[in-house]
Amino acid sequence: MSEVLVVIGVGGMGEAIARRLGAGRTVVLADFDVPALDRVAEALRGDGFAVHTEQVDVSSRESVQALARAAAARGPVTQVAHTAGLSPVQAPLEAVIAVDLVGVALVLDEFAEVIAPGGAGVVIASMAGTQASDSLPAEVEHDLATTPTDELRALPAIAGLDHAGHAYAIAKRAAQLRVRTASLAWGRRSARITSLSPGVISTPMGQAELAGDSGASMRAAVEASGTGRLGTSADIAAAAAFLLGPEATFITGTDLLVDGGVIAAVRAGAATLGG
Numbered sequence: 001m002s003e004v005l006v007v008i009g010v011g012g013m014g015e016a017i018a019r020r021l022g023a024g025r026t027v028v029l030a031d032f033d034v035p036a037l038d039r040v041a042e043a044l045r046g047d048g049f050a051v052h053t054e055q056v057d058v059s060s061r062e063s064v065q066a067l068a069r070a071a072a073a074r075g076p077v078t079q080v081a082h083t084a085g086l087s088p089v090q091a092p093l094e095a096v097i098a099v100d101l102v103g104v105a106l107v108l109d110e111f112a113e114v115i116a117p118g119g120a121g122v123v124i125a126s127m128a129g130t131q132a133s134d135s136l137p138a139e140v141e142h143d144l145a146t147t148p149t150d151e152l153r154a155l156p157a158i159a160g161l162d163h164a165g166h167a168y169a170i171a172k173r174a175a176q177l178r179v180r181t182a183s184l185a186w187g188r189r190s191a192r193i194t195s196l197s198p199g200v201i202s203t204p205m206g207q208a209e210l211a212g213d214s215g216a217s218m219r220a221a222v223e224a225s226g227t228g229r230l231g232t233s234a235d236i237a238a239a240a241a242f243l244l245g246p247e248a249t250f251i252t253g254t255d256l257l258v259d260g261g262v263i264a265a266v267r268a269g270a271a272t273l274g275g
């Protein structure tokens with residue numbers, strides 16, 4: 001049986017990761033959006049990849065559990081890339097919490113049950129989460145890291161949110177923090193889990209962000225950064241390949257910031273991010 005690569009979310013980053021890592025593996029692609037799923041699967045099959053599709057709603061435990069079991073039935077699940085997400089310019093507050101916060105927590109829970117020994121997972125967080133870490137109180141971070149998934153929405157820091165942009169930043173910080181905690185359960189299976197925090201990446205989501213209220217400050221921050229450019233899906237796929245691959249077997253429970261230097265520019269006082 002071939003090893004199984006699971007890619008959850010077939011947007012710009014998901015497709016790039018599937019192409020980068022999928023050769024010689026059974027690729028299980030999962031997304032909520034069936035037409036997008038079918039389109040990406042057809043394109044990959046046309047290029048010689050062995051692809052299966054599963055519809056999933058990452059905000060539902062039953063759905064994520066069914067995906068994890070379906071993937072494991074196809075062979076040893078050695079690589080999981082969780083890229084599904086909603087940006088606050090695409091979706092309202094409730095949907096951002098459901099997908100970006102609860103969805104990540106469910107994927108960490110359910111894939112911990114099926115990941116193969118020696119396997120690895122990567123969760124796509126965001127530099128928005130890295131930035132949020134500068135202002136969130138330690139006790140809120142502790143709660144985000146350790147509260148059982150089914151109780152997350154009731155945390156005061158979540159229940160009191162009234163802005164999708166704040167929800168996105170907190171959810172992405174929670175993704176980084178929950179990966180830390182999840183590294184223990186994944187480690188008990190001899191598997192690793194990391195997060196990867198992109199900066200502004202030129203996918204449909206990134207373009208929507210650049211066209212939104214924060215677009216001007218994001219462009220200015222990119223221009224002030226060490227690289228001075230937008231990221232590409234290929235930049236993210238290369239970093240994900242490293243984190244999921246044989247060069248990273250001592251790396252787990254931590255985040256890799258892949259932002260072209262934007263956060264460094266912000267922290268150096270050369271740029272600001274936000275509305």
Ligand SMILES: NC(=O)c1ccc[n+]([C@@H]2O[C@H](COP(=O)([O-])OP(=O)(O)OC[C@H]3O[C@@H](n4cnc5c(N)ncnc54)[C@H](O)[C@@H]3O)[C@@H](O)[C@H]2O)c1
Binds near residue numbers: 058127
């Ligand atoms: N593009 C950027 O600039 C950027 C920057 C930082 C972080 N990110 C994060 O990177 C990840 C990938 O982003 P992308 O640019 O590829 O986005 P994208 O919008 O191209 O793809 C996201 C995919 O997630 C899927 N999805 C949404 N809700 C879902 C649900 N409930 N269940 C299953 N699938 C669902 C969508 O259908 C879509 O195919 C996201 O988590 C995003 O928050 C993106």
